[in-house]
Amino acid sequence: MPEFSREAVKVFKALADPTRYQMVRMLLRCKDGELGCVEFERAFDLSKPAMSHHYRVLENAGLVSSRKTGLYVYYKLHRDRLESFIPSFDRVHNV
Amino acid sequence: MPEFSREAVKVFKALADPTRYQMVRMLLRCKDGELGCVEFERAFDLSKPAMSHHYRVLENAGLVSSRKTGLYVYYKLHRDRLESFIPSFDRVHNV
DNA sequence: TCAGTGGTTCTAAAATTTTGGAATTAGCGA
DNA sequence: TCGCTAATTCCAAAATTTTAGAACCACTGA
Numbered sequence: 724m725p726e727f728s729r730e731a732v733k734v735f736k737a738l739a740d741p742t743r744y745q746m747v748r749m750l751l752r753c754k755d756g757e758l759g760c761v762e763f764e765r766a767f768d769l770s771k772p773a774m775s776h777h778y779r780v781l782e783n784a785g786l787v788s789s790r791k792t793g794l795y796v797y798y799k800l801h802r803d804r805l806e807s808f809i810p811s812f813d814r815v816h817n818v
Numbered sequence: 819m820p821e822f823s824r825e826a827v828k829v830f831k832a833l834a835d836p837t838r839y840q841m842v843r844m845l846l847r848c849k850d851g852e853l854g855c856v857e858f859e860r861a862f863d864l865s866k867p868a869m870s871h872h873y874r875v876l877e878n879a880g881l882v883s884s885r886k887t888g889l890y891v892y893y894k895l896h897r898d899r900l901e902s903f904i905p906s907f908d909r910v911h912n913v
Numbered sequence: 914t915c916a917g918t919g920g921t922t923c924t925a926a927a928a929t930t931t932t933g934g935a936a937t938t939a940g941c942g943a
Numbered sequence: 944t945c946g947c948t949a950a951t952t953c954c955a956a957a958a959t960t961t962t963a964g965a966a967c968c969a970c971t972g973a
Contacts (some may be wrong), residue, residue, distance in 0.1 A: 724836055724840070725913070727913060728836070728839065728840070728843075728911075728913075729836075731833075731839065731911060732833070732834060732835070732836050732839050735830050735833040735834040735839065736834040736930095738827070738830040738834075739827060739830040739831040739833075739834040740827065740930090740931085741819055741823070741824075741827050742931095744823065744826065744827050744830065745819070745823070748823075760949075760950070761949090769931095769932075769933090770932065770933045770934080771933085771949080771950065771951080772932070772933055772934080772950090772951075772952080772953090773931070773932050773933065774950090775950065775951055775952080776930090776931070776932075777931090778950095778951095779951095780930095791939090791940090791950090793939095793940065793941070793949090794939080794940055794941065794948060794949045794950080795949070795950090796949080796950065796951095807910075808910065808911075809904050809910075810905055810906045810909075810910060811905045811906070814905075815902075815903065815904075815905060816823075816826060816903075818820070818822060818823075831960095835960090835961085837961095855919075855920070856919085864961095864962075864963090865962065865963045865964080866919080866920065866921080866963090867920090867921075867922080867923095867962075867963055867964080868961070868962050868963065869920090870920065870921055870922085871960090871961070871962080872961090873920095873921095874921095875960095886920090886969090886970095888919095888969095888970065888971070889918060889919050889920080889969080889970055889971065890919070890920090891919080891920065891921095
């Protein structure tokens with residue numbers, strides 16, 4: 724399978740989970756496309772390890788990257804990456 | 819989670835597998851958006867039950883429906899359903 | 914009627930994904 | 944330095960998904 728297809732499947736896998744799908748939508752909605760673990764943990768009733776796992780899946784799909792300041796970690800959405808596989812994701816899914 | 823989101827996740831799940839992703843692309847490429855099991859089985863080195871499983875996942879996601887004539891079954895892509903969750907899927911993924 | 918083909922269903926195994934407790938790492942402030 | 948908090952890593956269990964053999968169903972043609 725060509726490289727692009729493998730990447731596409733990885734992106735779809737990343738979005739094929741309710742928690743991660745919602746995380747991406749939260750990131751789309753927020754002002755600077757960046758949210759901290761705190762916000763995510765408040766939104767989803769999951770353990771820290773489970774959340775960490777989901778962050779990693781999104782990172783491996785190239786959909787987010789993380790930045791650490793002090794104790795806190797912030798995740799930033801890569802809109803162009805998302806749109807390059809799912810154009811208008813924003814318009815369609817950010818309801 | 820709202821209905822649309824649940825449906826969206828189901829559609830992403832359906833596409834989050836190499837075989838099914840390719841199946842959808844084959845359907846996009848073919849003339850009348852319809853292909854038979856024969857073509858799919860020739861394209862993928864999987865057992866009949868495994869293929870049947872994949873057909874069902876795509877059907878449950880509302881992405882295809884099937885039609886039987888005689889011994890043969892044909893699957894038809896629902897382009898509008900696909901595009902309603904992933905606009906321009908055709909253009910982006912039908913490489 | 915019956916032999917043969919195409920496809921699904923049933924069942925269970927293999928593989929992957931999701932999850933959380935425990936231990937660990939990293940940074941902050943006293 | 945020490946104690947505290949935030950987050951990840953390690954590990955294993957639970958859940959889900961993918962797969963195929965065996966049995967079955969549906970249709971065709973002889």
